Amino acid sequence: MNRMLDTLRGERRARAFLLTYAQSALGNGMAIVALLVLAYERKPSPWAITLVLLAYDLPPGFLGPLAGALVDRVSRRWCVIAADLVRCGAFAGMAAAGSIEATIGFALLAGAATALYSPAALSSLPSLVPEERLPVITSLYGGITDGGRTVGPALAAVLFPLVGADGVMLIDSATFAVSALVLSAIPFGEAMQRVTLTDSPPSFMNEVREGLRETMRVPIARVVVITSTGVILFASMLNVAELPLTHELGGGASAFAVLLTLQGVGVVIGSLSGARGGGLGEYKGRYVAGALAVTVGMAAMAVLPWLVAAGVGFAVFGLGNGLQVVHERLIFQRAIPQRLMGRAFALLDALGAWAFAIAYLIGGATVSLLGNRGAIGVAAGGALAITLYALVALQQAPDPVLEAV
Secondary structure, eight states: OOOHHHHHHHHHHHHHHHHHHHHHHHHHHHHHHHHHHHHHHSSSOOOOHHHHHHHSSHHHHHHHHHHHHHHHHHHHHHHHHHHHHHHHHHHHHHHHOOSSHHHHHHHHHHHHHHHHHHHHHHHHHGGTTHHHHHGHHHHHHHHHHHHHHHHHHHHHHHHHHHHHHHHHHHHHHHHHHHHHHHTSOOOOOOOOOOOOOSOHHHHHHHHHHHHHHHHHSSSHHHHHHHHHHHHHHHHHTTTHHHHHHHHTTTOOHHHHHHHHHHHHHHHHHHHHHHGGGGOOOHHHHHHHHHHHHHHHHHHHHHHOOOOOHHHHHHHHHHHHHHHHHHHHHHHHHHHSSSGHHHHHHHHHHHHHHHHHHHHHHHHHHHHHHHHHHHHHHHHHHHHHHHHHHHHHHHSSSSSOOOOOO
Protein backbone atom coordinates (compact mmCIF):
# COMPACT_ATOMS: atom_id res chain seq x y z
CA MET A 1 0.00 0.00 0.00
CA ASN A 2 2.85 2.42 0.83
CA ARG A 3 4.41 1.80 -2.58
CA MET A 4 1.12 2.68 -4.29
CA LEU A 5 0.61 5.83 -2.22
CA ASP A 6 4.21 6.94 -2.79
CA THR A 7 3.78 6.48 -6.54
CA LEU A 8 0.53 8.44 -6.62
CA ARG A 9 2.06 11.26 -4.56
CA GLY A 10 5.40 11.39 -6.34
CA GLU A 11 4.49 10.77 -9.99
CA ARG A 12 2.28 13.60 -11.26
CA ARG A 13 1.82 12.21 -14.77
CA ALA A 14 0.99 8.73 -13.51
CA ARG A 15 -1.47 10.19 -11.00
CA ALA A 16 -3.30 12.18 -13.67
CA PHE A 17 -3.37 9.20 -16.02
CA LEU A 18 -4.75 6.82 -13.37
CA LEU A 19 -7.35 9.26 -12.04
CA THR A 20 -8.75 9.99 -15.47
CA TYR A 21 -8.69 6.27 -16.28
CA ALA A 22 -10.57 5.54 -13.03
CA GLN A 23 -13.54 7.72 -13.96
CA SER A 24 -13.76 6.31 -17.50
CA ALA A 25 -13.39 2.71 -16.23
CA LEU A 26 -16.24 3.30 -13.80
CA GLY A 27 -18.34 4.80 -16.58
CA ASN A 28 -17.56 1.87 -18.83
CA GLY A 29 -18.60 -0.59 -16.12
CA MET A 30 -21.95 1.18 -15.94
CA ALA A 31 -22.34 1.39 -19.70
CA ILE A 32 -21.92 -2.33 -20.37
CA VAL A 33 -25.01 -3.02 -18.25
CA ALA A 34 -26.86 -0.14 -19.92
CA LEU A 35 -25.94 -1.52 -23.34
CA LEU A 36 -27.62 -4.84 -22.55
CA VAL A 37 -30.72 -3.04 -21.25
CA LEU A 38 -30.98 -0.82 -24.33
CA ALA A 39 -30.45 -3.75 -26.69
CA TYR A 40 -33.28 -5.70 -25.06
CA GLU A 41 -35.57 -2.65 -25.02
CA ARG A 42 -35.01 -2.05 -28.74
CA LYS A 43 -35.46 -5.72 -29.65
CA PRO A 44 -36.82 -7.98 -26.87
CA SER A 45 -34.87 -11.07 -27.87
CA PRO A 46 -31.86 -12.93 -26.42
CA TRP A 47 -30.30 -12.59 -29.86
CA ALA A 48 -30.20 -8.82 -29.46
CA ILE A 49 -28.07 -9.19 -26.33
CA THR A 50 -25.86 -11.79 -28.03
CA LEU A 51 -25.27 -9.59 -31.06
CA VAL A 52 -24.35 -6.44 -29.13
CA LEU A 53 -21.99 -8.42 -26.90
CA LEU A 54 -20.29 -9.94 -29.92
CA ALA A 55 -20.13 -6.53 -31.60
CA TYR A 56 -18.44 -5.02 -28.55
CA ASP A 57 -16.16 -7.91 -27.58
CA LEU A 58 -14.93 -9.33 -30.90
CA PRO A 59 -13.21 -6.34 -32.61
CA PRO A 60 -9.94 -6.94 -30.70
CA GLY A 61 -9.91 -10.43 -32.20
CA PHE A 62 -10.03 -9.02 -35.72
CA LEU A 63 -8.26 -5.68 -35.29
CA GLY A 64 -5.83 -6.34 -32.43
CA PRO A 65 -2.70 -7.05 -34.51
CA LEU A 66 -3.37 -4.02 -36.73
CA ALA A 67 -4.03 -1.78 -33.73
CA GLY A 68 -0.86 -3.02 -32.04
CA ALA A 69 1.25 -2.21 -35.09
CA LEU A 70 -0.26 1.27 -35.23
CA VAL A 71 0.55 1.78 -31.55
CA ASP A 72 4.19 0.86 -32.23
CA ARG A 73 4.40 3.23 -35.22
CA VAL A 74 2.96 6.48 -33.93
CA SER A 75 2.50 8.34 -30.65
CA ARG A 76 0.97 6.01 -28.09
CA ARG A 77 -0.48 8.99 -26.26
CA TRP A 78 -2.39 10.09 -29.35
CA CYS A 79 -3.60 6.53 -29.91
CA VAL A 80 -5.08 6.58 -26.39
CA ILE A 81 -6.66 9.99 -26.98
CA ALA A 82 -8.08 8.99 -30.37
CA ALA A 83 -9.57 5.82 -28.88
CA ASP A 84 -11.22 7.84 -26.09
CA LEU A 85 -12.70 10.32 -28.58
CA VAL A 86 -14.11 7.52 -30.74
CA ARG A 87 -15.62 5.82 -27.69
CA CYS A 88 -17.10 9.16 -26.60
CA GLY A 89 -18.94 9.38 -29.90
CA ALA A 90 -19.85 5.70 -30.01
CA PHE A 91 -21.49 5.61 -26.58
CA ALA A 92 -23.34 8.86 -27.29
CA GLY A 93 -24.51 7.26 -30.53
CA MET A 94 -25.76 4.18 -28.68
CA ALA A 95 -27.75 6.44 -26.35
CA ALA A 96 -29.36 8.27 -29.27
CA ALA A 97 -29.85 5.29 -31.59
CA GLY A 98 -33.43 4.26 -32.16
CA SER A 99 -32.88 0.80 -33.62
CA ILE A 100 -31.05 -2.36 -32.66
CA GLU A 101 -29.12 -2.21 -35.94
CA ALA A 102 -27.69 1.22 -35.12
CA THR A 103 -26.94 0.08 -31.56
CA ILE A 104 -24.94 -2.87 -32.89
CA GLY A 105 -23.08 -0.58 -35.29
CA PHE A 106 -22.05 1.81 -32.52
CA ALA A 107 -21.10 -1.14 -30.31
CA LEU A 108 -18.76 -2.31 -33.09
CA LEU A 109 -17.22 1.17 -33.23
CA ALA A 110 -16.71 1.21 -29.45
CA GLY A 111 -15.17 -2.26 -29.58
CA ALA A 112 -12.77 -1.21 -32.33
CA ALA A 113 -11.67 1.80 -30.28
CA THR A 114 -11.11 -0.41 -27.26
CA ALA A 115 -8.93 -2.66 -29.44
CA LEU A 116 -6.68 0.38 -29.95
CA TYR A 117 -6.87 1.77 -26.41
CA SER A 118 -5.77 -1.33 -24.49
CA PRO A 119 -2.37 -1.96 -26.15
CA ALA A 120 -1.71 1.78 -26.37
CA ALA A 121 -2.36 2.33 -22.67
CA LEU A 122 -0.40 -0.71 -21.50
CA SER A 123 2.52 0.18 -23.77
CA SER A 124 2.53 3.73 -22.42
CA LEU A 125 2.92 2.82 -18.75
CA PRO A 126 6.76 2.52 -18.88
CA SER A 127 6.96 6.10 -20.20
CA LEU A 128 5.01 7.51 -17.23
CA VAL A 129 7.14 6.31 -14.31
CA PRO A 130 10.71 5.22 -13.52
CA GLU A 131 11.37 1.51 -13.98
CA GLU A 132 11.26 0.75 -10.26
CA ARG A 133 7.68 2.05 -10.08
CA LEU A 134 6.46 0.24 -13.18
CA PRO A 135 5.00 -2.73 -11.20
CA VAL A 136 3.00 -0.27 -9.08
CA ILE A 137 1.40 1.63 -11.97
CA THR A 138 0.74 -1.63 -13.83
CA SER A 139 -1.01 -3.08 -10.78
CA LEU A 140 -3.02 0.09 -10.19
CA TYR A 141 -4.07 0.11 -13.86
CA GLY A 142 -5.34 -3.46 -13.54
CA GLY A 143 -7.02 -2.79 -10.20
CA ILE A 144 -8.84 0.23 -11.61
CA THR A 145 -9.98 -1.78 -14.64
CA ASP A 146 -11.39 -4.55 -12.45
CA GLY A 147 -12.80 -2.12 -9.91
CA GLY A 148 -14.76 -0.38 -12.66
CA ARG A 149 -16.21 -3.71 -13.77
CA THR A 150 -17.19 -4.52 -10.18
CA VAL A 151 -18.57 -1.18 -8.96
CA GLY A 152 -19.90 0.12 -12.28
CA PRO A 153 -22.91 -2.25 -12.56
CA ALA A 154 -23.98 -1.43 -8.98
CA LEU A 155 -23.78 2.30 -9.69
CA ALA A 156 -25.73 1.77 -12.92
CA ALA A 157 -28.52 0.12 -10.91
CA VAL A 158 -28.74 3.29 -8.77
CA LEU A 159 -28.77 5.60 -11.80
CA PHE A 160 -31.25 3.69 -13.99
CA PRO A 161 -34.35 5.01 -12.13
CA LEU A 162 -32.96 8.56 -12.29
CA VAL A 163 -31.65 8.94 -15.85
CA GLY A 164 -32.50 5.67 -17.63
CA ALA A 165 -30.16 3.43 -19.59
CA ASP A 166 -29.62 6.05 -22.29
CA GLY A 167 -28.65 8.59 -19.63
CA VAL A 168 -26.08 6.17 -18.23
CA MET A 169 -24.65 5.84 -21.74
CA LEU A 170 -24.32 9.61 -22.03
CA ILE A 171 -22.53 9.76 -18.67
CA ASP A 172 -20.07 7.16 -19.94
CA SER A 173 -19.60 9.16 -23.14
CA ALA A 174 -18.75 12.21 -21.05
CA THR A 175 -16.10 10.27 -19.07
CA PHE A 176 -14.26 9.49 -22.30
CA ALA A 177 -14.38 13.16 -23.31
CA VAL A 178 -12.88 14.12 -19.94
CA SER A 179 -10.20 11.44 -20.36
CA ALA A 180 -9.19 12.68 -23.82
CA LEU A 181 -9.03 16.28 -22.58
CA VAL A 182 -6.84 15.45 -19.56
CA LEU A 183 -4.52 13.11 -21.47
CA SER A 184 -3.93 15.73 -24.16
CA ALA A 185 -2.15 17.81 -21.50
CA ILE A 186 0.02 14.98 -20.09
CA PRO A 187 3.45 14.42 -21.70
CA PHE A 188 4.14 10.70 -21.94
CA GLY A 189 7.89 11.00 -22.45
CA GLU A 190 7.81 8.78 -25.54
CA ALA A 191 10.89 8.11 -27.65
CA MET A 192 10.86 9.17 -31.27
CA GLN A 193 9.06 6.68 -33.47
CA ARG A 194 10.98 4.61 -35.96
CA VAL A 195 8.63 5.16 -38.88
CA THR A 196 6.13 7.69 -40.17
CA LEU A 197 2.63 7.46 -41.54
CA THR A 198 3.94 8.15 -45.02
CA ASP A 199 5.25 4.58 -45.25
CA SER A 200 3.46 2.36 -47.72
CA PRO A 201 0.71 -0.06 -46.60
CA PRO A 202 2.85 -3.16 -47.36
CA SER A 203 5.45 -1.83 -44.88
CA PHE A 204 2.73 -1.52 -42.26
CA MET A 205 1.53 -5.09 -42.84
CA ASN A 206 5.12 -6.30 -42.64
CA GLU A 207 5.33 -4.70 -39.21
CA VAL A 208 2.14 -6.50 -38.16
CA ARG A 209 3.65 -9.84 -39.15
CA GLU A 210 7.03 -8.96 -37.66
CA GLY A 211 5.46 -8.15 -34.32
CA LEU A 212 3.61 -11.47 -34.15
CA ARG A 213 6.70 -13.44 -35.18
CA GLU A 214 9.10 -11.70 -32.82
CA THR A 215 6.76 -11.94 -29.85
CA MET A 216 6.31 -15.68 -30.33
CA ARG A 217 10.07 -16.14 -30.76
CA VAL A 218 10.66 -15.06 -27.15
CA PRO A 219 10.29 -18.35 -25.24
CA ILE A 220 8.83 -16.90 -22.04
CA ALA A 221 6.40 -14.72 -24.02
CA ARG A 222 5.31 -17.72 -26.09
CA VAL A 223 4.52 -19.70 -22.93
CA VAL A 224 2.53 -16.79 -21.48
CA VAL A 225 0.54 -16.31 -24.69
CA ILE A 226 -0.37 -20.01 -24.84
CA THR A 227 -1.15 -20.24 -21.12
CA SER A 228 -3.21 -17.06 -20.86
CA THR A 229 -5.25 -17.94 -23.94
CA GLY A 230 -5.87 -21.45 -22.61
CA VAL A 231 -6.90 -20.25 -19.16
CA ILE A 232 -9.28 -17.68 -20.68
CA LEU A 233 -10.79 -20.41 -22.86
CA PHE A 234 -11.58 -22.72 -19.94
CA ALA A 235 -12.31 -20.07 -17.30
CA SER A 236 -14.79 -18.29 -19.59
CA MET A 237 -16.91 -21.44 -19.76
CA LEU A 238 -17.92 -20.45 -16.23
CA ASN A 239 -19.87 -17.49 -17.65
CA VAL A 240 -22.39 -19.89 -19.18
CA ALA A 241 -22.82 -22.05 -16.06
CA GLU A 242 -22.50 -19.66 -13.11
CA LEU A 243 -26.07 -18.30 -13.04
CA PRO A 244 -27.76 -21.72 -13.43
CA LEU A 245 -25.36 -23.10 -10.79
CA THR A 246 -26.48 -20.40 -8.37
CA HIS A 247 -30.11 -21.46 -8.85
CA GLU A 248 -29.14 -25.12 -8.53
CA LEU A 249 -27.58 -24.37 -5.13
CA GLY A 250 -30.73 -22.59 -3.93
CA GLY A 251 -29.77 -18.98 -4.61
CA GLY A 252 -31.57 -16.33 -6.62
CA ALA A 253 -30.67 -13.10 -8.37
CA SER A 254 -29.41 -11.44 -5.18
CA ALA A 255 -27.19 -14.41 -4.34
CA PHE A 256 -25.78 -14.32 -7.86
CA ALA A 257 -24.99 -10.62 -7.50
CA VAL A 258 -23.17 -11.35 -4.23
CA LEU A 259 -21.15 -14.13 -5.88
CA LEU A 260 -20.09 -11.84 -8.71
CA THR A 261 -19.17 -9.14 -6.20
CA LEU A 262 -16.96 -11.61 -4.32
CA GLN A 263 -15.32 -12.54 -7.60
CA GLY A 264 -14.78 -8.89 -8.49
CA VAL A 265 -13.23 -8.08 -5.12
CA GLY A 266 -10.92 -11.07 -5.56
CA VAL A 267 -9.84 -9.83 -8.99
CA VAL A 268 -9.03 -6.35 -7.64
CA ILE A 269 -6.97 -7.78 -4.76
CA GLY A 270 -5.11 -10.06 -7.15
CA SER A 271 -4.40 -7.18 -9.53
CA LEU A 272 -3.04 -4.92 -6.80
CA SER A 273 -0.74 -7.67 -5.52
CA GLY A 274 1.65 -6.97 -8.38
CA ALA A 275 2.60 -3.61 -6.83
CA ARG A 276 5.19 -5.25 -4.57
CA GLY A 277 7.37 -5.87 -7.64
CA GLY A 278 10.13 -8.46 -7.70
CA GLY A 279 12.31 -10.29 -10.16
CA LEU A 280 11.30 -12.18 -13.26
CA GLY A 281 11.46 -15.49 -11.42
CA GLU A 282 9.00 -14.20 -8.81
CA TYR A 283 6.68 -12.93 -11.54
CA LYS A 284 6.67 -16.36 -13.18
CA GLY A 285 5.86 -18.06 -9.88
CA ARG A 286 2.98 -15.71 -9.09
CA TYR A 287 1.67 -16.04 -12.63
CA VAL A 288 1.44 -19.83 -12.28
CA ALA A 289 -0.05 -19.42 -8.78
CA GLY A 290 -2.77 -17.24 -10.31
CA ALA A 291 -3.63 -19.87 -12.92
CA LEU A 292 -3.71 -22.51 -10.18
CA ALA A 293 -6.08 -20.38 -8.07
CA VAL A 294 -8.42 -20.04 -11.04
CA THR A 295 -8.41 -23.84 -11.31
CA VAL A 296 -9.00 -24.38 -7.57
CA GLY A 297 -11.86 -21.87 -7.55
CA MET A 298 -13.66 -23.65 -10.39
CA ALA A 299 -13.02 -27.06 -8.83
CA ALA A 300 -14.63 -25.86 -5.57
CA MET A 301 -17.71 -24.69 -7.47
CA ALA A 302 -17.95 -28.02 -9.28
CA VAL A 303 -17.51 -30.30 -6.26
CA LEU A 304 -18.90 -28.56 -3.15
CA PRO A 305 -22.73 -28.54 -3.00
CA TRP A 306 -23.20 -25.44 -0.84
CA LEU A 307 -23.82 -21.85 -1.83
CA VAL A 308 -21.32 -20.52 0.74
CA ALA A 309 -18.64 -22.83 -0.67
CA ALA A 310 -19.47 -21.50 -4.14
CA GLY A 311 -18.87 -18.01 -2.78
CA VAL A 312 -15.41 -19.02 -1.63
CA GLY A 313 -14.81 -20.59 -5.04
CA PHE A 314 -15.85 -17.36 -6.81
CA ALA A 315 -13.53 -15.29 -4.59
CA VAL A 316 -10.55 -17.63 -5.14
CA PHE A 317 -11.29 -17.70 -8.88
CA GLY A 318 -11.29 -13.89 -8.98
CA LEU A 319 -8.10 -13.65 -6.91
CA GLY A 320 -6.34 -16.01 -9.30
CA ASN A 321 -7.59 -14.13 -12.33
CA GLY A 322 -6.26 -10.81 -11.07
CA LEU A 323 -2.97 -12.36 -9.96
CA GLN A 324 -2.41 -14.01 -13.32
CA VAL A 325 -3.31 -11.02 -15.49
CA VAL A 326 -1.16 -8.48 -13.65
CA HIS A 327 1.88 -10.77 -13.70
CA GLU A 328 1.27 -11.61 -17.34
CA ARG A 329 1.70 -7.89 -18.02
CA LEU A 330 4.73 -7.56 -15.75
CA ILE A 331 6.41 -10.50 -17.50
CA PHE A 332 5.76 -8.92 -20.90
CA GLN A 333 7.25 -5.63 -19.71
CA ARG A 334 10.44 -7.52 -18.81
CA ALA A 335 10.51 -9.83 -21.82
CA ILE A 336 9.37 -7.72 -24.79
CA PRO A 337 11.36 -4.83 -26.33
CA GLN A 338 9.61 -1.46 -26.13
CA ARG A 339 9.40 -1.23 -29.93
CA LEU A 340 7.20 -4.39 -29.96
CA MET A 341 5.14 -3.70 -26.85
CA GLY A 342 1.97 -2.56 -28.60
CA ARG A 343 1.88 -5.58 -30.90
CA ALA A 344 2.64 -7.98 -28.04
CA PHE A 345 -0.19 -6.72 -25.84
CA ALA A 346 -2.53 -6.57 -28.85
CA LEU A 347 -1.75 -10.23 -29.59
CA LEU A 348 -2.83 -11.17 -26.07
CA ASP A 349 -6.03 -9.14 -26.49
CA ALA A 350 -6.80 -10.70 -29.87
CA LEU A 351 -6.32 -14.29 -28.74
CA GLY A 352 -8.24 -13.56 -25.56
CA ALA A 353 -11.20 -12.25 -27.54
CA TRP A 354 -11.32 -15.41 -29.66
CA ALA A 355 -10.96 -17.58 -26.55
CA PHE A 356 -13.96 -15.82 -24.99
CA ALA A 357 -16.07 -16.38 -28.10
CA ILE A 358 -15.15 -20.07 -28.39
CA ALA A 359 -15.74 -20.57 -24.65
CA TYR A 360 -19.31 -19.30 -24.94
CA LEU A 361 -20.00 -21.87 -27.67
CA ILE A 362 -18.37 -24.90 -26.07
CA GLY A 363 -19.59 -23.84 -22.64
CA GLY A 364 -23.21 -23.96 -23.74
CA ALA A 365 -22.74 -27.35 -25.36
CA THR A 366 -20.94 -28.75 -22.31
CA VAL A 367 -23.63 -27.52 -19.92
CA SER A 368 -26.27 -29.18 -22.10
CA LEU A 369 -24.37 -32.50 -22.02
CA LEU A 370 -23.00 -32.59 -18.47
CA GLY A 371 -24.99 -30.09 -16.45
CA ASN A 372 -23.69 -26.99 -14.70
CA ARG A 373 -21.29 -28.58 -12.25
CA GLY A 374 -20.09 -31.11 -14.80
CA ALA A 375 -19.25 -28.31 -17.25
CA ILE A 376 -17.39 -26.36 -14.56
CA GLY A 377 -15.50 -29.55 -13.67
CA VAL A 378 -14.41 -29.95 -17.29
CA ALA A 379 -13.29 -26.31 -17.33
CA ALA A 380 -11.31 -26.84 -14.11
CA GLY A 381 -9.63 -29.90 -15.62
CA GLY A 382 -8.66 -28.00 -18.74
CA ALA A 383 -7.31 -25.08 -16.69
CA LEU A 384 -5.28 -27.51 -14.56
CA ALA A 385 -3.67 -29.01 -17.66
CA ILE A 386 -2.74 -25.53 -18.91
CA THR A 387 -1.37 -24.61 -15.48
CA LEU A 388 0.86 -27.70 -15.38
CA TYR A 389 2.13 -26.86 -18.87
CA ALA A 390 3.00 -23.33 -17.69
CA LEU A 391 4.76 -24.64 -14.57
CA VAL A 392 7.08 -26.82 -16.63
CA ALA A 393 7.51 -24.54 -19.65
CA LEU A 394 8.30 -21.39 -17.65
CA GLN A 395 11.00 -23.25 -15.71
CA GLN A 396 12.61 -24.32 -18.96
CA ALA A 397 12.28 -20.96 -20.75
CA PRO A 398 15.48 -18.88 -20.61
CA ASP A 399 15.26 -15.35 -19.26
CA PRO A 400 15.18 -12.86 -22.16
CA VAL A 401 17.98 -10.46 -22.94
CA LEU A 402 16.38 -7.21 -24.09
CA GLU A 403 17.99 -5.14 -26.80
CA ALA A 404 19.24 -1.70 -25.90
CA VAL A 405 16.74 1.08 -26.49
